[in-house]
Amino acid sequence: MSESGVSEILLAEPRGFCAGVDRAIEIVERALAKFGAPIYVRHEIVHNTYVVNELKSKGAIFIEDLAEVPPGATLIFSAHGVSKAVQEEAHARGFEVFDATCPLVTKVHVEVAKLAKEGFEFIMIGHKGHPEVEGTMGQLSSGIHLVEDVADVARVQPGQSDKLAVVTQTTLSVDDAAEIAAAVRARFPKIREPKQQDICYATQNRQDAVKIMSPQVDILIVVGSPTSSNSNRLRELAQRLGTDSYMVDSAEELRPEWFEGKSRVGLTAGASAPEVLVDEVIDRVRALGAVSVRKMDGIQETTKFPLPKGLKLDDQSLPGHIS
Numbered sequence: 001m002s003e004s005g006v007s008e009i010l011l012a013e014p015r016g017f018c019a020g021v022d023r024a025i026e027i028v029e030r031a032l033a034k035f036g037a038p039i040y041v042r043h044e045i046v047h048n049t050y051v052v053n054e055l056k057s058k059g060a061i062f063i064e065d066l067a068e069v070p071p072g073a074t075l076i077f078s079a080h081g082v083s084k085a086v087q088e089e090a091h092a093r094g095f096e097v098f099d100a101t102c103p104l105v106t107k108v109h110v111e112v113a114k115l116a117k118e119g120f121e122f123i124m125i126g127h128k129g130h131p132e133v134e135g136t137m138g139q140l141s142s143g144i145h146l147v148e149d150v151a152d153v154a155r156v157q158p159g160q161s162d163k164l165a166v167v168t169q170t171t172l173s174v175d176d177a178a179e180i181a182a183a184v185r186a187r188f189p190k191i192r193e194p195k196q197q198d199i200c201y202a203t204q205n206r207q208d209a210v211k212i213m214s215p216q217v218d219i220l221i222v223v224g225s226p227t228s229s230n231s232n233r234l235r236e237l238a239q240r241l242g243t244d245s246y247m248v249d250s251a252e253e254l255r256p257e258w259f260e261g262k263s264r265v266g267l268t269a270g271a272s273a274p275e276v277l278v279d280e281v282i283d284r285v286r287a288l289g290a291v292s293v294r295k296m297d298g299i300q301e302t303t304k305f306p307l308p309k310g311l312k313l314d315d316q317s318l319p320g321h322i323s
């Protein structure tokens with residue numbers, strides 16, 4: 001890379017792996033260690049190219065259609081969760097299933113199932129086609145209506161409005177979701193809202209960190225894959241706050257011209273992006289002249305989720321664990 005005016009890198013805190021991603025990757029690694037390759041995984045375990053390639057090299061096979069999985073195989077559901085239909089098909093085909101659905105997504109599934117039994121219909125705020133949205137909407141055969149923006153709220157037609165509840169994809173823009181939720185509330189004043197918001201702590205914390213960092217930097221780099229919802233939201237947020245912002249899947253995607261005339265570089269990573277990729281970006285930006293790397297103050301996350309039964313090994317440390 002060519003010389004530029006870059007002098008300092010500011011590292012967002014928190015950034016990178018959340019507890020749900022950590023757990024999902026560990027489930028695949030432990031299944032490989034315990035049962036041997038191949039281990040089948042429905043959908044990318046988390047939306048990150050590096051993580052998926054690393055697990056492929058260790059013997060994981062990623063599939064979308066359960067018909068691709070041979071009888072008797074071990075199958076893992078990705079962190080995004082699956083519909084009831086996928087769960088039922090997996091059991092009907094007799095696979096040994098381990099569920100790496102993030103417990104915070106499962107919490108939404110449980111809430112939907114419980115309220116549906118009480119006769120509720122749902123408005124879901126989320127992005128069409130995202131696997132988490134397909135999984136959550138697929139908890140019911142009907143009665144769950146997706147809205148992607150405020151315009152959708154005006155158009156949505158639930159069968160009734162007496163028993164209506166709202167649920168949200170866990171990785172949305174906090175600000176966009178609040179605006180859409182306000183429109184939902186205005187149209188359906190009696191709608192039931194969750195006691196604790198569905199947008200997860202990791203999404204909230206990473207967006208808060210970008211809000212604090214954005215005015216202090218000239219450019220923000222987000223490490224994340226194009227399919228990662230929460231990574232995209234971090235880049236958009238910085239851009240909205242007036243900071244030039246780029247998302248890269250790896251350090252090779254950095255372009256020297258982005259840094260021309262920029263002094264302070266902010267760096268963060270989506271919840272599915274490993275720290276090794278952040279380190280590689282730091283090395284490349286150092287080559288542009290950055291002499292210091294400074295960690296911002298921020299929330300220290302301590303959330304940890306338990307592993308599913310049947311995957312606890314005596315040896316807690318796995319060789320070559322992705323981090």
Ligand code: SF4
Nearest residue numbers: 018020021102170200
């Ligand atoms: S981003 Fe949030 S919901 Fe998604 S895996 Fe991480 S903790 Fe779970």
